[in-house]
């Protein structure tokens with residue numbers, strides 16, 4: 001379990017180097033897929049992504065972790081005050097030392113961080129989404145924001161303006177696609193975790209979609225897998241794949257050294273959708289995951305795409 005501040009006291013904090021090492025270890029422990037992606041980046045960018053990852057993970061744990069029952073809107077308000085302190089250059093805990101360094105090096109914007117806290121707040125008072133539009137807003141807040149934070153670190157295609165024919169033109173902005181990839185990842189996460197969420201009384205699939213396929217909340221809580229369910233999930237998978245497809249178009253506008261890691265994480269994470277199909281849409285009893293060996297096989301394909309597309 002990740003720790004929240006015991007008390008933001010006057011304790012001496014670790015060095016910047018040690019703080020990044022703490023963030024590396026936490027990223028490696030909690031997310032094999034994203035950690036693998038960061039290993040394909042330059043040292044400076046990869047460390048910054050670890051620092052961001054740890055802040056995001058800790059924010060998520062406030063509402064999703066083992067101590068979530070103790071979290072109130074007030075807890076999130078305190079967390080946001082702590083965030084403001086980081087942006088003012090004042091770390092309060094060891095991993096924050098790395099994030100403060102990252103914020104300053106990459107001139108990060110505070111807004112996506114605030115938006116993510118707003119997303120976690122939604123989890124405190126909502127356990128249903130009526131429409132896809134409502135779900136989309138939630139997904140932007142908890143995951144599209146990660147796309148914005150990461151893109152600020154990874155950088156855009158700097159070579160664009162140096163080409164004579166591009167003089168005076170702005171380089172294409174990949175941030176909409178970065179948000180789209182975050183949303184695609186979150187939609188995938190929701191499909192993978194339907195059973196786990198149902199056991200906590202939560203349904204993230206839009207209720208309008210359940211109705212469209214004549215599948216009820218009671219069916220979902222009972223874990224009914226039949227043709228209505230398969231059609232419903234196929235529909236969700238297709239929609240999510242469209243988000244991935246849209247996101248792919250932005251990758252060539254990222255800095256060249258960021259394209260391989262992003263292609264790799266996109267391909268690995270979207271592969272979870274195929275695993276759900278392979279499990280015959282049983283997301284109640286089985287957790288769809290991509291085996292490590294298979295992940296490795298995607299790396300060269302991701303590399304080829306990063307060079308060619």
Ligand SMILES: CC(C)=CCC/C(C)=C/CC/C(C)=C/CC/C(C)=C/[C@@H]1[C@@H](COP(=O)(O)OP(=O)(O)O)[C@]1(C)CC/C=C(\C)CC/C=C(\C)CCC=C(C)C
Pocket residue numbers: 030031032033034037038049052053056057060142143144146147148150151174175177178179181182185186189247248250251254261262265
């Ligand atoms: C390779 C790279 C740049 C990775 C970014 C790593 C990073 C900073 C991840 C933060 C993840 C996090 C802890 C977010 C908190 C909210 C949350 C839990 C969101 C879900 C992530 C996955 O969580 P989980 O731990 O459940 O995953 P697994 O158990 O390991 O499966 C989310 C699904 C959201 C993840 C969203 C992203 C990584 C954003 C992706 C977008 C980009 C990297 C921008 C790319 C740019 C273009 C132009 C396409």
Ligand SMILES: [Mn+2]
Pocket residue numbers: 060064
């Ligand atoms: Mn969560």
